[in-house]
Amino acid sequence: MEPTATPSADQLETFPNPRPGRDYTIEIVCPEFTSVCPKTGQPDFGTIIFTYVPDQWCVELKSLKLYLQRYRNMGIFYEQVTNRLLDDFVAACQPRRCTVVSKWTPRGGITTTVTCHYEREQPASSSPAGGATPSTSPG
Amino acid sequence: MEPTATPSADQLETFPNPRPGRDYTIEIVCPEFTSVCPKTGQPDFGTIIFTYVPDQWCVELKSLKLYLQRYRNMGIFYEQVTNRLLDDFVAACQPRRCTVVSKWTPRGGITTTVTCHYEREQPASSSPAGGATPSTSPG
Amino acid sequence: MEPTATPSADQLETFPNPRPGRDYTIEIVCPEFTSVCPKTGQPDFGTIIFTYVPDQWCVELKSLKLYLQRYRNMGIFYEQVTNRLLDDFVAACQPRRCTVVSKWTPRGGITTTVTCHYEREQPASSSPAGGATPSTSPG
Amino acid sequence: MEPTATPSADQLETFPNPRPGRDYTIEIVCPEFTSVCPKTGQPDFGTIIFTYVPDQWCVELKSLKLYLQRYRNMGIFYEQVTNRLLDDFVAACQPRRCTVVSKWTPRGGITTTVTCHYEREQPASSSPAGGATPSTSPG
Amino acid sequence: MEPTATPSADQLETFPNPRPGRDYTIEIVCPEFTSVCPKTGQPDFGTIIFTYVPDQWCVELKSLKLYLQRYRNMGIFYEQVTNRLLDDFVAACQPRRCTVVSKWTPRGGITTTVTCHYEREQPASSSPAGGATPSTSPG
Amino acid sequence: MEPTATPSADQLETFPNPRPGRDYTIEIVCPEFTSVCPKTGQPDFGTIIFTYVPDQWCVELKSLKLYLQRYRNMGIFYEQVTNRLLDDFVAACQPRRCTVVSKWTPRGGITTTVTCHYEREQPASSSPAGGATPSTSPG
Amino acid sequence: MEPTATPSADQLETFPNPRPGRDYTIEIVCPEFTSVCPKTGQPDFGTIIFTYVPDQWCVELKSLKLYLQRYRNMGIFYEQVTNRLLDDFVAACQPRRCTVVSKWTPRGGITTTVTCHYEREQPASSSPAGGATPSTSPG
Amino acid sequence: MEPTATPSADQLETFPNPRPGRDYTIEIVCPEFTSVCPKTGQPDFGTIIFTYVPDQWCVELKSLKLYLQRYRNMGIFYEQVTNRLLDDFVAACQPRRCTVVSKWTPRGGITTTVTCHYEREQPASSSPAGGATPSTSPG
Amino acid sequence: MEPTATPSADQLETFPNPRPGRDYTIEIVCPEFTSVCPKTGQPDFGTIIFTYVPDQWCVELKSLKLYLQRYRNMGIFYEQVTNRLLDDFVAACQPRRCTVVSKWTPRGGITTTVTCHYEREQPASSSPAGGATPSTSPG
Amino acid sequence: MEPTATPSADQLETFPNPRPGRDYTIEIVCPEFTSVCPKTGQPDFGTIIFTYVPDQWCVELKSLKLYLQRYRNMGIFYEQVTNRLLDDFVAACQPRRCTVVSKWTPRGGITTTVTCHYEREQPASSSPAGGATPSTSPG
Ligand SMILES: [Ca+2]
Ligand SMILES: [Ca+2]
Ligand SMILES: [Ca+2]
Ligand SMILES: [Ca+2]
Ligand SMILES: [Ca+2]
Ligand SMILES: [Ca+2]
């Protein structure tokens, strides 16, 4: 663990999607996320859920784990980190769609969840699917 | 705690939305809400859930906590308080959309939930989503 | 408790909807409903759930409780009582929409749920939502 | 119990729908279903769920219980029995819509659920709903 | 158990769909799936869920169990195996639609789920449903 | 149902214990109990649990159900009814031991449980158990 | 509600134990307790559970509810309030035994439970009660 | 399945306990038990749990399953069948200790559990075991 | 947060036990504990539960939170940290009894819990309380 | 993974108990155990729970994981494997006490759990407890 390194999309290693011809969904649940509140200096704890439809690349899980660990001693707000996780994930694997959800443990009796979504812009003629369940392209 | 002060939208502090270019959702669950029934003088207990898509401003959580505490000794009915919470929240941060749900503990063997929704009126050319899951604007 | 009185919509007291300009939803869960099976003379036990969008009037909860208690010694079938509860509720508060669900404890190893829905007929120009989550009229 | 009699739609007694003018839903959960696997001779155990919108007739629950008991010693596969239950139910009460779900206990570490749906063909001018939640006809 | 044999769609035995005239759904939950991670050589454990609408053929459960057991000592990644399970299943029984979900136990504190879907291409004039709940063809 | 009759231990029918030579335990859970609060006139709802070691007689369940139904319109407090249920049960079947637990639904946000226990006095030389798990007499 | 009055054992009304000759247990669960942290001025929320064996007197529930409400705006620590609740309860009804448990909602990610027990000193020769709640030595 | 054969302890096959020198516990949960109520002719459904400390013999599971299936069409009361199951089990494998629990699905809103225990008589000098967790003999 | 400081019993602040004359129990659940595995350098996550009977001093919760945060970047094994937490807690407040439980999230598919207990040595004549947590012989 | 190697106590690596002067408990839950039924050749799946009080040595978790994986393709019955796991564990780390529980997934509708316990023989003067919660021996 490199607790002082800055998390970077470059850390996220990818491997070729074994079935790029099919829209399918990968969900990755990471319940051991922790960062630091920039205002109070206290640690925050949350679960991060990535759900994506890969295009040419899938994200390698161990590199994702190491990437997430770099937030351990970093001060960052809920809204910022959720958007940043989505941006880095999208930058790393350029998925067709991706949703990032962060669910945080209670602070002051209040529990927060942030949900961000990315969808690749479509060429005009295509008509794919808005929901999380992808339609299937011809086999 | 200022138990005699009146709750006011002015109490709700905001900070700039770190990603205004993206529609995304913030959910805030507040299970420690209490007010007083105006009819019986008995305390009511409930969970308040705010779900919103921020526009230019996000609501700061500690100010929300303090704002909610001002209902502690205030007499107000379920339907009134839920609509008022939505109005104050909308006034404070002018979100694109917001839902407030209040779930109350049983009284006389009966449990009540009130759900109010706000959606900003759209200019004619825009095509906003209707559901709680926002579509994503171009990055 | 007046165990021999007949339940009547007249018992249901109402109060003015504090926010008639907004479509919003009130859910009322009543897990202590009991009536009598007309066929066997045995008591039935169920949970009644009212979900409605008020128009000009909301239903007062204590009067609803007392109204429901009048079924205590009354013989009535599942389908009849669910439809009657909906009719009485609609007659009392003339909501925009209302759903009544009755969930009964098992008899002969079999569990029954009955769901009835009312939706006010709309003038031709209006564009009402179809689902349980109301769309919001302009504030 | 007549363990050797064959189940028949004729067993299913009906009573007049008390509110034929309203589309409403009746769900009947039967967790004590048992039949015999024709291949192994071993008993199968499942939960059968009927969900229907009655038209002129409702199914009487005790007759349904006795009908289901006749499968107790009968050899029949999951797919067959689920379709047959739907056919018999539809034949008996001619509902507007009906779904039958059978959920079976694990065999060889594998759990199976079969879901069959019937919807009455509509005259061309009608506009029936597709989902399980019926739209309401005018009162 | 033949731990060294390669899993093959040929292993999947089928039987004639007892009701080909009706679109209906069969769900098969297999919580005892295990394979080997090609990278670490460590065993993986998951639950595989097949949900399909049969056309002319249904998959026989015991053959499915034996087919799945052949992955026991085989090195294969999450994404690969899920797509392969779908391909083999589709090849074996040529369903109208099929979804395969694989839910894996945590590794490095991270839990993964992969969801793949197949839908038979439709002739231009037909308009079949897209969702998991099939509409019903005429009886 | 005879809603105006007074419950009486005489209603409780018994049958000979099929194995009086063995101390064993019978637990009977009755979640559909209802009586009336003498103070408010409002109905109370509770679950009654009888756990007993029969001696010469067991209690017949249908008579127990009918006996409990006679409390339906009777005004009686939690503590009184729990002790009375134990006394009547003991009078009816003279068990070696018996516990009656009554668990009530919330009133005023408060939930109450009452637990009463009876144990037959032992001749001096015997060595009775104290707990709910009976010791076994010689076979 | 008298939010400024001080809670007092005198508020707790009692009624004669209907069965003083039998040791039996009454459990009262109060999930709507709230007081104020003297250090931070922030409200605390907890569940209070009283479990007691009455002697000559039982505690009347409505008076207990009103008594607990007087802590609503009172500054008091977890340990203090739990011991005080036990002292007041014992003073009011002089039970044979009593346990008070307070379970608090999380603060700073930490959840606290305090458990206090009282047992009346016994004359040497007596041999009370064989229940699962252990007797305590004199304080 | 031989639905008309009478269940018999002879059906229960045993195999030599692989570790007779150690007291250890085997628990067998059978949630698919069904028999017939002799009074009403209706089927009963229950879960049977055997917990035993083997001596020289363990019970073979498949034979136990087949033995239990013979109750499928047999009329027998809850108390009788539970004691009989214990007697047959003890006769078949002569365990050091055995408990049989039968938990039945609700009838008339009432749920029943029967618990029977056997413990082999001990020679005078030995003093083993009151609890469910066996003490261990020397290795 | 001082991520590089070493945790020390001196950090744990105490306040006088408000009721030293009574043995009572305080349980503190800390689900947000994290440290680092000395072998792999990977973060560990666990829940720490302190349960103690205070003597003259109680532990102040905020100081406990800050103390626990100092393990955030410290390499220490499960067994070591659990014993150390107990030692520091006992050193800080000298309780009559204390148990520390640490429950860790899974690693390699394996979940670990460590439970340590301390009990102050008693003078020979004393007879301390008989709660469910067993007394310990001298350390 | 060495799927053909035989599991052996020699595989279990140990490290010195960091606190041998204190009796404390380590629980290790392994939900990913699989072996093969010698009778049917079908795979078995279970959860293995080790609970022990270390003496001079603790078991290293990774070696335990690798040890358990060697059962993957080995034919062995439930009772045998549970006793063998206990024997190997005791041989490897010579604990003061150890319990091994194996809980298996259902086969033929039947679920089995096997519980084995080891306790080191005590010198004559000691008086060890019989329950699952160990009393502590002198340091
Ligand atoms: Ca997903
Ligand atoms: Ca949410
Ligand atoms: Ca609702
Ligand atoms: Ca239902
Ligand atoms: Ca339904
Ligand atoms: Ca299923």
Ligand SMILES: [Ca+2]
């Ligand atoms: Ca499905």
Ligand SMILES: [Ca+2]
């Ligand atoms: Ca998942």
Ligand SMILES: [Ca+2]
């Ligand atoms: Ca019981």
Ligand SMILES: [Ca+2]
């Ligand atoms: Ca209790």
Ligand SMILES: [Ca+2]
């Ligand atoms: Ca606790």
Ligand SMILES: [Ca+2]
């Ligand atoms: Ca036992």
Ligand SMILES: [Ca+2]
């Ligand atoms: Ca505790």
Ligand SMILES: [Ca+2]
């Ligand atoms: Ca554990």
Ligand SMILES: [Ca+2]
């Ligand atoms: Ca343990």
Ligand SMILES: [Ca+2]
């Ligand atoms: Ca068990």
